[in-house]
Amino acid sequence: MTERDGGRRDLAAMLSQVMRALGAVELPVLDAHGVSMWGYVVLTALRESPVRTQAALAEAIGADKTRIIGTLDELQEAGLIVRERDPADRRARLLSITEEGREVHSSTQADIQEKENRLLAMLPPDDRRGFLNAIEAMSALPREDIVAMAEPPGGGARR
Amino acid sequence: MTERDGGRRDLAAMLSQVMRALGAVELPVLDAHGVSMWGYVVLTALRESPVRTQAALAEAIGADKTRIIGTLDELQEAGLIVRERDPADRRARLLSITEEGREVHSSTQADIQEKENRLLAMLPPDDRRGFLNAIEAMSALPREDIVAMAEPPGGGARR
């Protein structure tokens, strides 16, 4: 807010820094729990709700459907997920989390959030609340919505 | 805040979503201005202050010193930066931004921040303020500090 033209630094630049630091904090936690990053992301998603196809899961978590197969293989092998053909459509795989997967996810998430809480504790309460509200809101939006939102208002007529 | 164990989603997960969306918003802007992502990052850094060695620049922007050489080559070729040997130590390169580099950076940043402002406008003012304060604070900290902060307080005795 001192010598910058726009009055603030670029969001992406700042967030990129924060993300990198968070990675340094959290990846070792995943390692310690024997879960890969994508494995953890999959567990998180399946914990919220089972899915009917791998493609749907991939889309939900922003992964490439052709690349999560290995991750699913590992999770299935480790007994953390169930992956079976849908009797109603044998092309599809029903994916859900096992009880063990739920436990692994819980303990991992507890450790992760404990560390995150420590970071959040450095912020004044109002800023913390605002920050959490903001990223909750933004992360809940589909990417296309965010892209559209960033366009000039008159840009809609270009469609 | 409904059915989650910890009461909130993982920061890293949410921020990762936001970052991806921001990428979709901002990378085309960089393209339109003929600047690569790392090129823009370098211009941003040199605009704040010149540096004395490429290694120092790389460290400041979180890049790999062996990999930014190509980027520096391009920026120098395009007349956006000055890169000359330090007369006081011929091993080192003095790096600074040119007037043209400043202009390219300014127009790029204006477009980027305009888009970011549109996104920020979706947030209630308090949340926006809190969010910006938070990421400014967090992104200003060295990564090691953040990692250390995430450790349990008693962990210090382990050193």
Add this chain to the structure above:
DNA sequence: ACATATAATACGCGCTCGCTTATTATTGTC
């Protein structure tokens, strides 16, 4: 003078990822 350290540079290795293609099995439509 010589040993050691430093800065830039080029490049290798292994890994990840976005995207694409091709194949097999299965389902849906005409």
Add this chain to the structure above:
DNA sequence: GACAATAATAAGCGAGCGCGTATTATATGT
């Protein structure tokens, strides 16, 4: 039944990246 579409799967390609190595030039320390 034929054909198009769909789901999973494997793998290729190119790009990017973290990290490491090696080389050359230069500076510093003994």
